[in-house]
Amino acid sequence: MEMFNYYLKLSVRNLIRNRLFFILMISTLAIGVGVFLANIAIIKTMSSDPIPHKSDRIFNVSLNVWTGDNPDAKLIEVMRYDDAMHILKNDIATHTMVHYQSQVYARDINSKSLTRHQAVVRATTPGFFPLTEAPFAYGGVWQQDHAKQIVIGDTLNQQVFGGGNNVGKALEIDGKAFEVVGILKPWELKPLYYHAAYGQKFKTTDDIYAPIETALDNEWAINVRSTSTDRINSVSDNRGKNGYFIQAFVQLENPQQKNAMQAYIDNYSQHRQEQGEVLRANENRLLDVNQWLDHKEVVDERMIAFALATSLFLAVCIFNASSLLLARYHSARFETGLRRAVGARMKDVFYQGLVESILIGCVCAVFSLFFGWLFLQISTRLFPALERTSDIDFSLIAIGIFVALVTSFISMLYPLIRSCRTPLSTTLK
Amino acid sequence: MLNMKNISRIYRSDTIQTHALRDFNLDVKEGEFVAVTGPSGSGKSTFLNVAGLLDSFDEGSYELDGVNIQGLNDDELSRLRNEKIGFIFQNYNLIPDFNLFDNIDMPLRYRGFTAGERKRRIVNALEQVGLASRAKYLPSQLSGGQQQRVAIARALAGEPKILLADEPTGNLDSLMARQVMELLHTLNDTGSTIIMVTHDPDQARSVGRNVQVIDGQITDHSVYAPTHDNATIPVNV
Numbered sequence: 009m010e011m012f013n014y015y016l017k018l019s020v021r022n023l024i025r026n027r028l029f030f031i032l033m034i035s036t037l038a039i040g041v042g043v044f045l046a047n048i049a050i051i052k053t054m055s056s057d058p059i060p061h062k063s064d065r066i067f068n069v070s071l072n073v074w075t076g077d078n079p080d081a082k083l084i085e086v087m088r089y090d091d092a093m094h095i096l097k098n099d100i101a102t103h104t105m106v107h108y109q110s111q112v113y114a115r116d117i118n119s120k121s122l123t124r125h126q127a128v129v130r131a132t133t134p135g136f137f138p139l140t141e142a143p144f145a146y147g148g149v150w151q152q153d154h155a156k157q158i159v160i161g162d163t164l165n166q167q168v169f170g171g172g173n174n175v176g177k178a179l180e181i182d183g184k185a186f187e188v189v190g191i192l193k194p195w196e197l198k199p200l201y202y203h204a205a206y207g208q209k210f211k212t213t214d215d216i217y218a219p220i221e222t223a224l225d226n227e228w229a230i231n232v233r234s235t236s237t238d239r240i241n242s243v244s245d246n247r248g249k250n251g252y253f254i255q256a257f258v259q260l261e262n263p264q265q266k267n268a269m270q271a272y273i274d275n276y277s278q279h280r281q282e283q284g285e286v287l288r289a290n291e292n293r294l295l296d297v298n299q300w301l302d303h304k305e306v307v308d309e310r311m312i313a314f315a316l317a318t319s320l321f322l323a324v325c326i327f328n329a330s331s332l333l334l335a336r337y338h339s340a341r342f343e344t345g346l347r348r349a350v351g352a353r354m355k356d357v358f359y360q361g362l363v364e365s366i367l368i369g370c371v372c373a374v375f376s377l378f379f380g381w382l383f384l385q386i387s388t389r390l391f392p393a394l395e396r397t398s399d400i401d402f403s404l405i406a407i408g409i410f411v412a413l414v415t416s417f418i419s420m421l422y423p424l425i426r427s428c429r430t431p432l433s434t435t436l437k
Numbered sequence: 438m439l440n441m442k443n444i445s446r447i448y449r450s451d452t453i454q455t456h457a458l459r460d461f462n463l464d465v466k467e468g469e470f471v472a473v474t475g476p477s478g479s480g481k482s483t484f485l486n487v488a489g490l491l492d493s494f495d496e497g498s499y500e501l502d503g504v505n506i507q508g509l510n511d512d513e514l515s516r517l518r519n520e521k522i523g524f525i526f527q528n529y530n531l532i533p534d535f536n537l538f539d540n541i542d543m544p545l546r547y548r549g550f551t552a553g554e555r556k557r558r559i560v561n562a563l564e565q566v567g568l569a570s571r572a573k574y575l576p577s578q579l580s581g582g583q584q585q586r587v588a589i590a591r592a593l594a595g596e597p598k599i600l601l602a603d604e605p606t607g608n609l610d611s612l613m614a615r616q617v618m619e620l621l622h623t624l625n626d627t628g629s630t631i632i633m634v635t636h637d638p639d640q641a642r643s644v645g646r647n648v649q650v651i652d653g654q655i656t657d658h659s660v661y662a663p664t665h666d667n668a669t670i671p672v673n674v
Contacts, residue, residue: 014546025534346530349491350544350591351519354511433486 015363040325042379063297101258107132127215131223147175147190159190329419369416444497472641475650523592525602562590582613
């Protein structure tokens with residue numbers, strides 16, 4: 009320990025004595041590590057498990073019910089209203105929910121202000137809440153499929169009512185009153201796995217959760233795909249038509265449940281095929297949350313390519329720092345030679361360099377975290393889509409410190425070995 | 438104390454082989470003060486580097502204080518350097534931003550002494566060279582002669598078996614050189630074994646034994662009556 013303190017004292021002295029050199033060297037490493045860290049932060053958030061304790065029990069249901077005549081087309085991941093109702097009827101899953109997304113303008117019906125707040129609606133079924141474990145702050149879910157009752161998220165509750173328990177109050181949406189029966193706590197999901205289908209993987213959770221039948225009854229807008237020549241006159245007219253707009257998720261506790269659910273959707277799809285509706289071979293899928301997110305390429309290839317580029321950039325920074333250190337050790341070879349001459353072993357010189365690399369690594373870690381944060385700020389300003397994908401949490405700080413220490417050590421290693429092996433007789437007179 | 442037999446040291450480049458030392462034989466007894474002289478490039482420094490375990494040799498055998506050097510690894514050589522050898526360099530080789538205390542402390546650190554033991558030795562060594570009151574001075578605040586005395590103190594603090602001095606007065610004016618030589622003689626009088634490389638024939642004659650090196654070999658071996666003044670008399674040639 010005494011020698012460690014001695015080496016630390018020497019390292020601090022070296023840093024102070026060669027401060028300009030070390031500022032340059034630490035900056036080189038810190039920029040490399042910072043950019044790398046920022047990239048890791050984005051990828052880590054993108055690839056994180058949004059519901060880790062049950063992600064292997066929640067499954068997206070993809071059905072072979074596409075009526076298009078192109079057998080090579082990719083399996084469609086949304087289904088028709090009738091298909092969704094059939095999935096909903098199953099008594100196999102612990103929880104089942106179907107949903108689609110819409111958008112409305114809402115205001116407090118009792119407010120004197122006519123200002124309406126834009127709100128994202130999740131038109132869904134009661135199973136949504138236990139399946140996703142959406143946390144209720146007040147109240148609960150609606151009791152009837154066609155009820156004019158809604159659950160609102162914390163953000164909308166703050167915007168419209170200023171927060172607090174507002175269960176029993178009403179929102180005006182398109183001139184109609186909807187009773188608030190439940191209010192959620194602040195709730196984050198990254199990625200938003202239940203709506204990873206339409207490039208909204210990192211959006212916030214929704215503002216309004218409403219019964220799907222109510223949403224259709226009230227003509228709340230949908231994005232619908234269709235292969236039919238049927239005339240669809242309204243949103244609610246999609247019931248019984250070939251309009252594809254609903255996603256389904258089920259919670260299955262064990263393989264037996266999963267097999268039973270697979271058989272259930274296969275039978276349904278087979279039945280549709282036998283009726284001549286479906287032209288493609290059976291390809292019904294149950295993908296758990298992480299399989300589903302992989303399938304949706306939540307971490308897209310550009311990010312992987314960028315990760316590779318930042319890794320290479322970090323390598324270049326290490327090489328640069330290493331060549332700087334080589335020059336530094338060359339200029340410090342007198343002192344190294346003197347220490348060796350008076351009795352320092354090669355390993356003593358190496359340990360001293362190691363302590364110096366730890367010290368530099370610690371300083372570098374601080375600057376790396378700063379540069380990482382700065383790079384994320386710049387990235388989110390330039391690319392707003394990254395705003396919710398750039399969290400620096402404790403684990404990332406730990407990774408940053410570790411990478412900074414490792415890069416510091418790697419960049420010191422070769423100069424240190426060279427320094428240890430310098431012939432003593434050439435450095436002293 | 439120091440026994441070299443048939444030592445050869447050859448420096449090789451792609452096209453040239455240089456015999457820095459060839460069949461070099463030297464036996465130094467405990468308490469001797471040996472001056473090594475010779476023209477530039479004769480092999481004096483190579484001898485001192487080999488003797489100080491700063492350089493290896495190609496052939497021959499070398500025993501230092503009864504320890505055969507051949508085949509020792511870096512740890513063992515470093516320990517020998519630290520425990521048995523004290524170096525005094527022409528350029529003093531003090532670390533400029535360490536004060537005198539820290540400069541002398543450096544070799545003691547690698548010996549693993551406690552802080553108290555190190556302090557005792559440093560204070561003793563500084564007292565021996567007459568600089569006890571200047572422990573917190575930086576080398577740049579001292580004259581050349583004083584810096585060389587600090588270097589001697591650093592060499593003494595480890596209580597080595599032998600002092601190796603490479604032209605210790607080479608950078609000093611005559612007054613300071615005389616002071617440093619007097620200090621070395623005093624140390625020798627108290628039992629220290631000293632080998633000193635020098636260009637100065639007067640200094641060489643002032644010590645007990647003079648070894649002349651030419652072309653990597655000892656060509657002249659004179660023993661003088663041990664006296665500190667310039668009136669030395671050769672007793673054996």
